[in-house]
Amino acid sequence: MIFQLTAPLLDGCVLAILEQGDAYGYSLTQQLKGEIDISESTLYPVLRRLQREGCLTVYDRQFQGRNRRYYAITPTGRELLSDCRGSWSDYTARVARILSGGTRDE
Amino acid sequence: MSKETYLRFLRSYLTGRLPAGEVEEIVRYYTEYFADAGESREQAVMAELGSPERLAQQILGQRRQEELVPVPEPNSGYWQEGVPAAEYAPAVRRGIPTWAYILLLVLAAVFAGPVLVGLVFGLGLAGVLCVVIGLGVAGGAVGRFSLAGFLYQAGGGLIASAVGLVLLLGAILIVWLTAKLLRWFRNTWVEGGAAYEEGY
Numbered sequence: 643m644i645f646q647l648t649a650p651l652l653d654g655c656v657l658a659i660l661e662q663g664d665a666y667g668y669s670l671t672q673q674l675k676g677e678i679d680i681s682e683s684t685l686y687p688v689l690r691r692l693q694r695e696g697c698l699t700v701y702d703r704q705f706q707g708r709n710r711r712y713y714a715i716t717p718t719g720r721e722l723l724s725d726c727r728g729s730w731s732d733y734t735a736r737v738a739r740i741l742s743g744g745t746r747d748e
Numbered sequence: 749m750s751k752e753t754y755l756r757f758l759r760s761y762l763t764g765r766l767p768a769g770e771v772e773e774i775v776r777y778y779t780e781y782f783a784d785a786g787e788s789r790e791q792a793v794m795a796e797l798g799s800p801e802r803l804a805q806q807i808l809g810q811r812r813q814e815e816l817v818p819v820p821e822p823n824s825g826y827w828q829e830g831v832p833a834a835e836y837a838p839a840v841r842r843g844i845p846t847w848a849y850i851l852l853l854v855l856a857a858v859f860a861g862p863v864l865v866g867l868v869f870g871l872g873l874a875g876v877l878c879v880v881i882g883l884g885v886a887g888g889a890v891g892r893f894s895l896a897g898f899l900y901q902a903g904g905g906l907i908a909s910a911v912g913l914v915l916l917l918g919a920i921l922i923v924w925l926t927a928k929l930l931r932w933f934r935n936t937w938v939e940g941g942a943a944y945e946e947g948y
Contacts, residue, residue: 667777668784682796683803686777687810710780 654726660715751782761804871919878912
């Protein structure tokens with residue numbers, strides 16, 4: 643992939659996945675990796691920061707005799723996600739306009 | 749490397765550089781991550797995460813960036829206001845300062861250096877000579893006519909070259925141990941998150 647994901651976009655992607663349902667670290671990483679080229683080590687700091695900013699909460703659930711930590715989106719997270727969606731569609735529309743050569747004032 | 753070793757190294761690189769609770773959180777995250785990936789993917793996950801040292805550096809680097817106040821972007825509405833400032837311990841290992849470390853190195857080089865160099869050089873030279881001469885003598889045994897003479901000379905020569913090899917290995921071992929000791933000392937006792945080479 644030639645386009646790099648910036649931090650706010652990655653935040654948006656993580657929140658969008660969590661909007662579909664709570665997930666644990668590994669599954670979240672795999673879901674992202676299915677679509678975009680990120681490394682396995684990228685996600686921990688993102689999750690930690692989002693948690694600190696109140697965009698997601700965590701809870702533990704028993705799984706095969708051990709605890710598994712799940713991440714869930716919060717109302718603040720939903721707000722950020724909708725902001726992110728708005729900025730993204732605005733941004734892609736602008737870029738699309740430039741790329742298609744339609745910016746010249748006539 | 750097993751995942752237990754990997755996680756142990758990760759913990760040791762983070763300990764003292766982040767608050768203990770946070771180190772626990774990180775180690776816990778990756779412990780779970782390995783468990784969820786399953787045994788068959790263990791090596792692949794390790795390969796992708798990079799060495800534990802690199803992973804730790806990456807996490808620490810991220811933390812340092814976080815501690816900088818986020819730059820508000822006009823009209824983007826992305827950054828929320830009131831992101832709390834850092835309330836963390838400095839993300840740098842405490843220990844003897846770098847200048848003291850360098851001084852120690854110089855002192856060690858002045859006092860222990862000649863002994864070490866003499867030892868390594870002497871052992872190495874003796875080893876090489878023993879091997880060469882021993883092999884020469886053993887080779888010379890081919891010209892012997894009596895069986896006893898042949899066995900005697902060939903055996904003696906081979907024993908001498910074996911002794912030479914042991915001496916040579918001793919010299920290499922000393923060099924290796926010294927390097928190991930120096931690296932351990934720096935990683936354990938010297939302050940700061942200096943970028944040192946990979947490997948342990």
